[in-house]
Structure formats: C-alpha cells, structure tokens
Amino acid sequence: MQSDVLALRGAQKRLALDAESFLASQAVDASALSALMKSHSFILTLDEVRSALAESSKLPPPDPIHKEHGSGAHTDGLMSKGEAHGSMSASQSPQASSSNSDSPLHEKAEPERKSIETIVSRSPTYKPLAKEYAPRIKIREHTDVSGQSRCVGTVDDFVAYFRDRFERESMILRQHQTNLSTIRVDQISQHTGEEVRPVVMVSDRRITHNGNLFMEVEDEYGQMKAIFTSKERNFPKARGILKDDVIAIDGRMGPNFFSIKDITYPDIPLLRPTKTLEEDLAIAYLSDIHVGSKLFLEKSFRRFVRWLWGEEGREELAGKVKYVVIAGDVCDGIGVYPAQEKELSIKDIYEQYAAFDKLMELMPDWVEVIVSPGNHDGVRRGEPQPIIPMELVRSDVKKIGSPAMVDIEEFRHLVYHGSSLDSVIANVPGLNYQHPENAMKEVLVRRHLSPVYGENPIVPERRDYMMIDEEPDIVHMGHLHKNGLLKYRGTWLVNSGTFQDRTDFQVRMGHVPTPGIVPVLELKSQQFYHLKFMEGGL
Numbered sequence: 001m002q003s004d005v006l007a008l009r010g011a012q013k014r015l016a017l018d019a020e021s022f023l024a025s026q027a028v029d030a031s032a033l034s035a036l037m038k039s040h041s042f043i044l045t046l047d048e049v050r051s052a053l054a055e056s057s058k059l060p061p062p063d064p065i066h067k068e069h070g071s072g073a074h075t076d077g078l079m080s081k082g083e084a085h086g087s088m089s090a091s092q093s094p095q096a097s098s099s100n101s102d103s104p105l106h107e108k109a110e111p112e113r114k115s116i117e118t119i120v121s122r123s124p125t126y127k128p129l130a131k132e133y134a135p136r137i138k139i140r141e142h143t144d145v146s147g148q149s150r151c152v153g154t155v156d157d158f159v160a161y162f163r164d165r166f167e168r169e170s171m172i173l174r175q176h177q178t179n180l181s182t183i184r185v186d187q188i189s190q191h192t193g194e195e196v197r198p199v200v201m202v203s204d205r206r207i208t209h210n211g212n213l214f215m216e217v218e219d220e221y222g223q224m225k226a227i228f229t230s231k232e233r234n235f236p237k238a239r240g241i242l243k244d245d246v247i248a249i250d251g252r253m254g255p256n257f258f259s260i261k262d263i264t265y266p267d268i269p270l271l272r273p274t275k276t277l278e279e280d281l282a283i284a285y286l287s288d289i290h291v292g293s294k295l296f297l298e299k300s301f302r303r304f305v306r307w308l309w310g311e312e313g314r315e316e317l318a319g320k321v322k323y324v325v326i327a328g329d330v331c332d333g334i335g336v337y338p339a340q341e342k343e344l345s346i347k348d349i350y351e352q353y354a355a356f357d358k359l360m361e362l363m364p365d366w367v368e369v370i371v372s373p374g375n376h377d378g379v380r381r382g383e384p385q386p387i388i389p390m391e392l393v394r395s396d397v398k399k400i401g402s403p404a405m406v407d408i409e410e411f412r413h414l415v416y417h418g419s420s421l422d423s424v425i426a427n428v429p430g431l432n433y434q435h436p437e438n439a440m441k442e443v444l445v446r447r448h449l450s451p452v453y454g455e456n457p458i459v460p461e462r463r464d465y466m467m468i469d470e471e472p473d474i475v476h477m478g479h480l481h482k483n484g485l486l487k488y489r490g491t492w493l494v495n496s497g498t499f500q501d502r503t504d505f506q507v508r509m510g511h512v513p514t515p516g517i518v519p520v521l522e523l524k525s526q527q528f529y530h531l532k533f534m535e536g537g538l
C-alpha cells in the first residue's frame with residue numbers, strides 16, 4: 001500500500017520504480033515491512049520486496065535469475081536498481097572476469113550473470129563528498145528550444161533565421177577592437193582605395209586557377225565580389241572559410257573586387273579569467289550510450305555506475321562527482337538509418353527508453369543527471385532539438401534540449417550533441433574524426449554550432465539557437481564516439497566518447513571509436529581525468 005511506501009521513505013529507504021509501484025498495490029504485513037526497513041541495501045529492488053513478502057508467505061520467491069524483462073536478448077544484462085549498486089565486488093565484476101568485449105553479442109554473459117546476482121554489501125567506509133552539497137544547476141532557457149519552437153517552415157522563417165544569425169554574429173564582430181571603419185557593403189564604393197572592414201556573410205567561395213580565393217559576400221544592404229590572393233601574408237586563414245561563414249574582411253575596394261588583406265572570425269576572447277570552485281566537486285561527461293543497440297556496452301556502463309557508488313576504485317574522485325551530463329544518443333532509436341533493426345537488441349523505442357530509465361535509476365541519489373538528445377533519440381532530427389519527451393524518459397533526470405546552455409556551479413556549459421561535426425570535418429581542411437576537439441574548436445571560432453547550412457538538418461526558428469552568444473566555460477559534445485579534449489582560450493572542449501562498441505559502419509569507414517572512457521573534471525583543481533571502464537584498472 002502507499003502507506004508502506006511512505007513508511008519506507010521515512011526510514012530513509014529508496015525504492016526502485018518497479019518495486020515502488022508493486023508495493024503500492026500490495027498489502028504488506030508488518031514482518032515484511034520490518035525486514036525491508038532493516039535491509040542493508042541503499043535501494044530496494046522488486047526482487048528484494050518480493051523476497052521479503054515471500055518470507056512472510058505472501059508470495060512465491062523470485063526466480064534466481066531476474067526474469068523481469070522476459071527472454072528478449074536485449075534484457076540479458078539488465079538488472080534492477082539494487083542488484084547493480086550493491087551486488088558486485090571488483091573481483092566479481094564482468095570486466096574483471098572477462099577478457100573479451102563487453103558487447104551483448106558475446107554470448108558468455110549468462111554464467112557471469114549468476115555470479116553478479118550475489119548481494120554484497122557496499123563498503124561502509126565510502127563517504128562521497130558530493131553527498132554533502134546541494135546541486136546548483138541553472139538552465140539558460142533562452143538558449144534551449146524546448147517548448148519554444150515556433151517554426152512552420154515558411155520562406156519567412158528561413159529569411160528570419162538567416163537575418164537573426166547574421167545580426168548576432170556581426171554584432172560580436174563589431175565589438176572587436178580595430179582601427180578600421182566597419183562599414184556597410186552598399187557604402188563600400190564611397191570608400192574606394194581606403195582600408196575598411198565590412199562584416200559579411202559568405203554566399204559563395206571558390207579557389208581560382210591561380211590559387212586565389214574568390215568569394216561572393218553580402219550583408220543586409222548589398223552584395224559584392226571579393227578576392228583574397230595567395231600572396232597575402234594572412235592567406236592561410238582563407239583555407240577554412242566556409243559558405244555561410246560570417247566574417248569581417250579587412251581590405252580595400254578596387255575597380256572590380258574588394259581586395260582582402262585579412263579576415264576575422266567572431267571567435268571567443270583571447271584572455272578570460274580562469275574559474276575554479278572552492279568545493280572539491282566533479283562532473284562526469286557522457287554521451288552516445290546507445291541503449292537498445294546490440295553493441296551497447298552495458299557491463300562497462302554498469303561498471304561506471306558502480307564506480308560512482310565507490311565500488312570500483314579511485315573512490316576519492318568518484319565521491320566528488322556531483323553531476324553527470326549526457327550529451328545525446330542515449331538510446332539507439334528506431335529507423336535512424338536503413339536496416340538498423342538488424343543491429344538492435346531492443347526493437348521498441350519505448351522499451352529502449354525504459355531500459356535507459358532503469359540504468360538512470362541505478363545512479364546514486366546525490367548525483368544530478370542532466371540529459372540532452374542526439375540524432376538517435378526520440379525527438380525531431382532537425383536542430384535545435386527539444387528535450388526527450390516524458391513518454392520516453394521518465395526517470396528522475398534533468399532534461400535539456402540540444403543545444404542548451406546550463407550553469408553548473410559557476411561553470412557555463414554549452415551542451416550540444418554534435419551532429420553538425422560531420423559536416424564541419426568534411427568541409428574544413430585539416431580536420432578528421434580522430435580529433436573531435438579540433439572540429440569543436442572550429443564551431444567555437446565561428447560562434448555557431450552548425451556553420452555549414454544544408455548539410456546538417458536545421459529547423460529555421462526565428463531565433464538561431466545554434467548561435468553561441470555567450471562564451472562558455474565548457475563545451476560538451478559527443479556524436480563522434482571518440483574522446484577528445486582541448487583547452488582553447490580558457491574554454492574546455494570535451495568530447496565524451498561513447499558506450500557503444502565499434503559498429504560495422506565504423507569499421508568500413510576506418511573510424512576507431514574510444515568506447516567506455518569517461519572524462520571527469522575536478523572543478524577545484526580544473527584537472528580532467530579519463531577513466532576507462534571497458535576492462536582493467538581505471
């Protein structure tokens with residue numbers, strides 16, 4: 001009955017969701033309730049509740065192997081809340097006993113499951129520092145499209161979108177210090193021969209047969225042709241100019257073309273004070289978990305959760321983790337690419353998210369989890385993406401859109417899945433999939449998360465949510481399944497890798513992901529750690 005649930009809560013017991021709903025609908029006698037209150041588990045699972053009732057002869061005992069999910073292949077590794085957090089010592093962990101991949105494709109999981117069902121009490125000496133502090137999270141709502149999408153896809157929407165993007169990017173550029181006059185394109189002819197700095201959007205670009213860069217550029221008032229010759233000292237900057245880039249061009253108007261001497265991107269300021277936090281807390285960054293994929297590395301993910309509970313070593317760092325931020329692709333989704341169903345262990349979108357919710361329920365209660373969507377998640381594919389809806393993610397996590405700006409403690413986080421990084425890598429010379437941090441830097445330099453229009457689906461909202469108006473302290477992305485880290489002008493750029501094993505597509509493309517590696521930032525020391533949960537020591 002509900003009163004039993006409340007009594008257990010009053011006794012500082014947490015209940016797994018399924019255990020709570022089961023208890024609320026059952027009559028529980030005093031001896032069973034007393035046994036549950038005396039349980040050493042932090043979180044009571046459905047099996048524990050059933051066992052307690054069975055002890056008092058109300059129900060048959062549960063199966064030795066948890067049957068909650070039926071016989072579907074996707075559920076083989078899934079356990080409910082209490083089993084995972086309180087049930088494994090390091091020596092019993094699948095990682096310790098398996099020399100092979102964590103992939104659910106490996107069929108020797110079943111014998112291991114029997115051993116991991118054993119209940120082992122958590123070390124009473126683990127005292128997580130993060131438990132002492134209340135969370136401090138503030139979502140900057142004007143940066144998140146969730147609940148604010150007004151786009152109906154008309155021509156006016158596209159015009160408004162581009163106008164908004166140009167106005168906001170050019171405003172940043174006009175704030176740069178320069179001795180040159182920032183003039184409008186339609187006024188250039190009045191300044192022929194004089195060095196000036198128009199702020200423009202690149203509508204077309206090409207390299208001429210002489211190796212020069214020829215561009216057509218425009219602002220709200222006019223268009224002009226511009227040339228950047230390869231003999232100019234700053235010409236190497238021209239290599240990365242993309243169509244739709246908003247830049248300031250320094251140069252002179254000649255008889256036919258505007259002759260460019262230098263270009264400037266909006267970028268972030270060169271010097272910014274380094275922030276630290278007095279409290280010794282930490283943030284773990286995750287992305288691309290891909291629950292529902294046959295290649296989801298569930299054992300590694302569970303090992304991460306056990307680490308948070310102080311069961312996998314490096315307890316001091318684990319105990320500092322107050323926040324877990326997940327940057328999208330939390331589930332593998334359905335129909336994201338042709339014939340995806342062959343690669344799914346869970347073929348129902350609701351079941352995928354139910355499995356994700358169960359994993360979230362394993363998280364320690366002192367850890368705040370923030371979840372944003374990715375291109376595999378059950379929201380619109382066009383960006384900006386709103387929060388994953390309540391029908392899918394029901395667990396107690398904080399949901400944000402992608403992108404969104406979130407203040408965690410004193411640190412301004414820009415969280416974005418990173419779907420546009422494919423187009424950035426394809427278009428900017430020198431970038432590759434092995435170093436996602438360099439592609440992330442390119443979007444920060446442009447102050448725009450999806451600079452190449454047309455190659456990454458964009459919903460033309462009246463406000464361009466992909467713009468980066470305020471300088472973030474930390475930019476967190478995923479999508480490329482490759483860890484990367486760079487400090488650029490005082491801003492951390494972190495790509496948090498994946499918990500999905502290497503896919504056939506990645507094998508064909510020669511892409512080598514870095515699964516099971518979690519970056520953790522200590523806020524006081526500003527030190528990043530990369531912890532490996534696939535196998536071996538952390």
Ligand SMILES: [Fe+2]
Pocket residue numbers: 288290329374376479480481
């Ligand atoms: Fe992904």
Ligand SMILES: [Fe+2]
Pocket residue numbers: 329374375376417419478479480
């Ligand atoms: Fe993705």
